[in-house]
Amino acid sequence: MESPRVKVEAYAGYKGEETPRAFVLAGIRVTVGEIIERWYTETHSYFRVRASDMKRYVLRYHLDEGVWELVMEERVPDK
Numbered sequence: 001m002e003s004p005r006v007k008v009e010a011y012a013g014y015k016g017e018e019t020p021r022a023f024v025l026a027g028i029r030v031t032v033g034e035i036i037e038r039w040y041t042e043t044h045s046y047f048r049v050r051a052s053d054m055k056r057y058v059l060r061y062h063l064d065e066g067v068w069e070l071v072m073e074e075r076v077p078d079k
Contacts, residue, residue: 008059008068018061020047025070028053046071 009022022031030051037048045061058072 006059006068006070008061010061010068018045020049020059020061020068023051023057023059023068023070050076 007024008020010018010020012018019035020032022029024030030053032049033052034050035047036050036056039046043063045063047059047061049057049059051057054076056072056074056076057070060069060071061067062069
């Protein structure tokens with residue numbers, strides 16, 4: 001199964017790394033409030049983020065193709 005592509009607004013830091021700042025999901029712009037975790041493979045960069053809609057997401061950036069994908073969406077439980 002292919003992950004859905006998502007339009008991501010990213011910032012390329014001084015090392016040229018793409019870091020997500022906001023993304024559009026189902027026509028709604030969601031801002032990234034916090035990058036909780038990041039990890040890398042030879043072909044992808046992964047970001048677990050907390051977003052302005054009170055959900056957590058895992059976004060994947062394909063390094064060679066320059067394509068962002070949504071890997072996971074998780075609702076944060078109420079306290």
